Amino acid sequence: MAEKKKLxxxxxxxxxxxxxxxxxxFNEVALGYTEEQAIEEASRCIQCKKPGCKEGCPVNVxxxxxIKAIQDGDMPEAVRILKxxxxxxxxxxxxxxxxxQCEMTCNLAKKGAPIAIGRLExxxxxxxxxxxxxAERQKDNCISNGxxxxxxxxxxxxxxxxxxxxxxxxxxxIFEALHVAGxxxxxxxxxxxxxxxxxxxEVDYVKSLGVEIxxxxxxxxxxxxxxxxxxxxxAVFLAPGAGAPMFLNIPGENLSGIYSANEFLTRxxxxxxxLFPEYDTPIKVGKRVAVxxxxxxxxxxxxxxLRLGAGEVYIIYRRSKVEMPARREERENAEEEGxxxxxxxxxxxFLGDEQGRVKAVELYEMELxxxxxxxxxxxxxxxxxxxxxxxxxxxxxxxxxxxxxxxSTTKGLELTRWGTIKTDEATGRTSKEGVWCGGxxxxxxxxxxxxxxAGKRAAADIDAYLQGKS
Amino acid sequence: xxxxxxxxxxxxxxxxxxxxxxxxxxKVKPGQFVILxxxxxxxxxxMSLADWDRxxxxxxxxxxxxxxxxxxxxxxxxxxxITNIAGPLGNPTEIExxxxxxxxxxxxxxxxxxxxxxxxxxxxxxxxxxxxxxSKSFLFWEDRLRELSDELHITIGDGSYGKKGxxxxxxxxxxxxxxxxxxxxxxxxxxxxxxxxKASKPFGVKxxxxxxxxxxxxxxxxxxxxxxxxxKTKFTCVDGPxxxxxxxxxxxxxxxxxxxxxxxxxxxxxWDRNNWHRIMEL
Numbered sequence: 038m039a040e041k042k043k044l045x046x047x048x049x050x051x052x053x054x055x056x057x058x059x060x061x062x063f064n065e066v067a068l069g070y071t072e073e074q075a076i077e078e079a080s081r082c083i084q085c086k087k088p089g090c091k092e093g094c095p096v097n098v099x100x101x102x103x104i105k106a107i108q109d110g111d112m113p114e115a116v117r118i119l120k121x122x123x124x125x126x127x128x129x130x131x132x133x134x135x136x137x138q139c140e141m142t143c144n145l146a147k148k149g150a151p152i153a154i155g156r157l158e159x160x161x162x163x164x165x166x167x168x169x170x171x172a173e174r175q176k177d178n179c180i181s182n183g184x185x186x187x188x189x190x191x192x193x194x195x196x197x198x199x200x201x202x203x204x205x206x207x208x209x210x211i212f213e214a215l216h217v218a219g220x221x222x223x224x225x226x227x228x229x230x231x232x233x234x235x236x237x238x239e240v241d242y243v244k245s246l247g248v249e250i251x252x253x254x255x256x257x258x259x260x261x262x263x264x265x266x267x268x269x270x271x272a273v274f275l276a277p278g279a280g281a282p283m284f285l286n287i288p289g290e291n292l293s294g295i296y297s298a299n300e301f302l303t304r305x306x307x308x309x310x311x312l313f314p315e316y317d318t319p320i321k322v323g324k325r326v327a328v329x330x331x332x333x334x335x336x337x338x339x340x341x342x343l344r345l346g347a348g349e350v351y352i353i354y355r356r357s358k359v360e361m362p363a364r365r366e367e368r369e370n371a372e373e374e375g376x377x378x379x380x381x382x383x384x385x386x387f388l389g390d391e392q393g394r395v396k397a398v399e400l401y402e403m404e405l406x407x408x409x410x411x412x413x414x415x416x417x418x419x420x421x422x423x424x425x426x427x428x429x430x431x432x433x434x435x436x437x438x439x440x441x442x443x444x445s446t447t448k449g450l451e452l453t454r455w456g457t458i459k460t461d462e463a464t465g466r467t468s469k470e471g472v473w474c475g476g477x478x479x480x481x482x483x484x485x486x487x488x489x490x491a492g493k494r495a496a497a498d499i500d501a502y503l504q505g506k507s
Numbered sequence: 508x509x510x511x512x513x514x515x516x517x518x519x520x521x522x523x524x525x526x527x528x529x530x531x532x533x534k535v536k537p538g539q540f541v542i543l544x545x546x547x548x549x550x551x552x553x554m555s556l557a558d559w560d561r562x563x564x565x566x567x568x569x570x571x572x573x574x575x576x577x578x579x580x581x582x583x584x585x586x587x588x589i590t591n592i593a594g595p596l597g598n599p600t601e602i603e604x605x606x607x608x609x610x611x612x613x614x615x616x617x618x619x620x621x622x623x624x625x626x627x628x629x630x631x632x633x634x635x636x637x638x639x640x641x642s643k644s645f646l647f648w649e650d651r652l653r654e655l656s657d658e659l660h661i662t663i664g665d666g667s668y669g670k671k672g673x674x675x676x677x678x679x680x681x682x683x684x685x686x687x688x689x690x691x692x693x694x695x696x697x698x699x700x701x702x703x704x705k706a707s708k709p710f711g712v713k714x715x716x717x718x719x720x721x722x723x724x725x726x727x728x729x730x731x732x733x734x735x736x737x738x739k740t741k742f743t744c745v746d747g748p749x750x751x752x753x754x755x756x757x758x759x760x761x762x763x764x765x766x767x768x769x770x771x772x773x774x775x776x777x778w779d780r781n782n783w784h785r786i787m788e789l
Binding site: 214215216224252253254255258259260278279280281282284290291293294296297299300303304308309313314315316317318319321392393394437440441442 | 530531534544548575590724725729731733735740763765767773
């Protein structure tokens with residue numbers, strides 16, 4: 038019997054830009070492992086007989102197998118294993134919440150030091166990008182089966198579904214409303230967390246499988262889902278993404294200088310307002326910025342505001358730190374960079390100047406009561422605690438409601454009471470024959486990886502459905 | 508990429524282009540708009556359509572040269588390409604038989620009035636139109652509007668032609684004289700539409716205005732184009748662009764439209780410095 042190997046519980050830290058430097062630039066915060074660091078971290082993996090990590094992954098990546106390949110220094114093999122299950126590893130390695138997925142179910146997590154699966158995934162994806170000749174060799178030869186699929190939206194759900202179907206031989210067309218592909222990966226997640234050339238690299242990979250992308254196509258307007266089906270497509274996958282941003286519904290909310298997080302991030306990331314006037318789209322942050330909310334988007338918006346030159350950035354959240362839905366890593370990054378957390382605080386109204394610009398916000402304190410339906414302790418206002426702080430910009434980051442354009446223009450689509458499209462979770466099927474749905478339009482706001490999982494399941498089901506028909 | 512097949516300077520600072528966009532031309536209805544991005548570093552901005560030819564796959568845009576984006580657009584020539592045009596966006600105008608309809612327009616607002624009048628007349632409405640311009644040298648499409656309308660009136664700010672005054676002066680006099688108007692449509696800058704709405708309000712004439720606030724995506728995702736109508740916040744891109752002019756909070760609209768005035772000046776100066784030769788060609 039082999040001697041039991043001693044467990045190595047020292048996670049290899051990932052090099053990062055220093056907080057004082059990074060808060061002034063849009064370059065990526067986490068710098069990624071070197072080959073030595075990747076092999077060292079991979080070597081901690083004990084190759085469990087019953088790997089917990091795999092079950093924690095929404096797209097079932099063969100995690101121990103690709104880590105084994107890194108241990109052996111066989112990067113092309115690691116790429117092959119990873120890409121057979123995940124078409125967008127460079128993105129997942131950066132933005133997946135591994136701490137509640139694969140790394141949570143890693144058997145070493147019990148000892149407090151799970152394998153840094155996300156960082157290794159990122160390493161493999163970046164290695165592939167640096168070695169395009171390998172990628173070329175590994176490109177699947179897709180033989181067309183003559184069937185055509187329309188995918189609406191080129192975000193994580195759409196790209197994953199398109200890649201999955203293209204690999205099976207389908208002719209896939211993606212209809213994208215904006216002028217670039219990537220959806221939230223381009224307009225929402227900031228450059229310093231997910232560089233846009235990485236996203237475009239993954240988009241290019243999907244295109245290399247034969248997928249066509251049509252830009253400027255707002256489905257429901259230029260063509261309806263019904264017209265797409267009539268025009269010779271065998272199936273439609275709807276993945277139009279997030280919809281209308283929610284606001285606070287308090288007085289003064291339409292003053293200039295108050296941006297939804299969607300608008301603030303879209304101007305910054307998609308339109309590159311941080312490069313104004315080289316790029317035409319302007320943005321204004323001023324000296325003091327208040328961001329409202331406690332999720333990842335709140336962290337992204339506040340960290341963008343710092344980099345756009347704001348002196349003081351506040352996150353105003355009505356509960357306490359433990360209830361914040363943001364990833365711990367992102368919260369810590371924001372704190373390190375100097376974002377000021379005003380917890381148990383809620384806004385009452387905005388005050389403006391004569392030009393209609395926001396100049397201050399009135400806030401009041403909260404305390405936590407009994408748990409509510411979300412299981413988190415309900416915040417209760419404390420009377421008589423009102424106070425005013427001066428601000429130049431306010432950013433409510435409160436989530437989104439489903440966009441009505443597709444539901445209102447597609448006949449026979451059943452909706453949920455939240456306005457999302459009623460979708461079978463296992464298959465992505467909707468109530469309408471030939472129409473599948475996934476991502477935020479099916480589930481409401483969620484993560485990149487859950488949208489990718491939905492895209493992957495829908496691709497498998499569309500294939501099964503069309504195989505059954507022929 | 509969308510090819511410009513025809514370009515004409517109508518009057519100083521207003522340019523008419525015809526652009527190849529067959530899918531948009533096939534679907535667009537009066538009242539809808541498009542979002543343009545002129546080049547790879549450009550911003551996204553909304554434009555009304557001044558007509559279209561479904562058979563030829565052409566859309567018409569008549570635009571006022573004001574900031575960096577419109578100056579870039581103005582510097583393109585026949586055979587050049589616009590990088591992105593997304594549309595048709597927004598809701599179409601409710602076109603029904605109303606009876607007597609008054610269409611007021613000024614500046615770039617004369618563009619979308621053309622398909623509107625065609626559609627209204629198609630439903631059997633009697634259409635009386637009124638154009639306003641600052642002076643005779645800024646008046647365009649008089650003949651086209653006269654040919655399409657049952658009746659055309661012209662108001663000129665400095666009195667150099669037609670009747671001295673503005674569209675709102677005409678509306679007020681026309682309604683005071685006891686003329687029956689079942690619906691009023693106004694297209695132009697926010698100030699002009701506000702004045703027209705004020706003129707019609709005492710007479711209780713339902714007034715439809717078409718708003719073009721600052722937009723980014725144009726598909727309901729960002730909320731930049733929010734306006735207040737009847738005390739409720741609306742997104743112009745998906746709830747509009749047409750609203751009841753008597754219910755619009757004009758002060759808020761105009762102030763929000765001025766959010767980036769200082770930045771727009773910086774942007775324009777920076778473009779001008781690098782493109783002085785193109786400005787001379789405008």
